[in-house]
Amino acid sequence: MSYLELRDLRVSYGNIEALHGVSLSVDEGEIVTILGANGAGKTTTLTCISGLVRPASGGIHYKKTALHKTPSHKIVSLGISQSPEGRRVFSPLTVQENLNLGAFTVKDQALTRRNLEWIFELFPRLHERRSQLAGTLSGGEQQMLAIGRALMASPRVLLLDEPSLGLAPIMVQSIFEAIRHINKTGVTIVLVEQNAKAALKLADRGYVLEVGNVVMENSAAALLADPAVQQAYLGG
């Protein structure tokens, strides 16, 4: 079994089934990207891994643990954290408080201090604004905060949902550089992106989701060269 494995995942919201049996696997140290149009089920897949949404059937295994049976607040301490869609920083709290909350499950104070230093190195802007309320940050800064907050948990697997959404191109570039850097430190990354080209250039492998089904999986290079992918997601 792979490091992180999703097997035949079915998820419904009310009467509508959003995932019709999604299977995908992630190896340790990889960057795997999940591509697809709006409503394809990318975000649902990630929220399922984090335990915020429960599958109707199928399973998610991380190492030997069945995540679909683990309460969401315990999943973080297993080493899986997420920077969610829409960033969802705690706006009435300061940047520093947001980061502290990211380390909520971490007992080791020294580790938290090291992580904080590393995040401030990765995103110097957050250091400048650490006593500012998160709601007053720009979109790009909030994105950095959301990623930094997820890193404070010392994750082994980092789930990133649309980290480039709504950002200026220059900001997108620095976010993607940061992701590459995080991955170099040994963190496995699952990246959901609209910006398919940038994501495939960064990733080792990719999955393409269409209306709740995996329709393609391959190495990132192969997907990048695939005419069907180019047509649908890379603007022809």
Add this chain to the structure above:
Amino acid sequence: MLEQLTNGLAIGGIYALVALGYTMVYGVLKLINFAHGDLFTLGAYLGMTLLVSFGLAGYLPPLAALLVMLLMVMGLVAVSGYLLERVAYRPLRRSDRLAAVVSALGASIFLQNAIMLFYGPNYETYPDLLSVTASLTLFGVSIPVMRLVMFLASVLLMLVLYLFINRTRTGTAIRAVAADQGAARLMGIDVNRIIALVFMIGPALGGAAGVLLGLYYGNISFNMGTMYGLKAFIAAIIGGIGNIPGAMLGGLLLGVLEALGAAYISPVWKDAIAFLVLILILIFRPTGLLGERVAEKI
């Protein structure tokens, strides 16, 4: 003037303590806990039982007895709040909002009647723990000691709460749950535990307020939670519901306005003034005085 001001601040402290319970629960669940006023009443009665039936005052000097009684009442009412959440609210967490509101109203009726059945429907005289007649003279105005104790006790409790909410890990987690429950879960915060905790802290403060009020006025009744609960709810709205410093400010402000209105207009207008303030706030500043200070960025 100073006389009325101190009276208003003392009563305002009570409103503020009770308002904190409303505002904290609203903050995490977007629910008005209508039974909160009755937990306040429960606190007053439990304090009376401790003093009268267990003769707490006999063993200790008055101030120490007050402190011990307050802590015991807070603990007991906190447990009641916890049970209330488990029985009346948690099973309905995923239901329609209206279901929880009906359940809250039901819990209020239940608590009020339970207190009445147990203690009787009459006014009860509160034990005279700190001699109410003692007073201090300040700037030529005599201020009853009880009034000072009451104000200081409520300010102290609010200060402790403020530090807890703003300076501790758990307090930050409470604010995170209030801001975004889903994101809080992604931080590894056990949201159910935080909600249970809020349902203990709020009632604990409300229970303490009940004791202080009993000592101040010298009598209590099984249904006093309705009016005080309503006033405290108004105070929470004045400050901006969901906002903790807002509840403190709203409570003190309402107490002072009521006291001044009663003195300079007419005592019979006291309750009307509270509602008038509410109406004015709802018209001119619906988010309350301290509500929504941060603009949400999309």
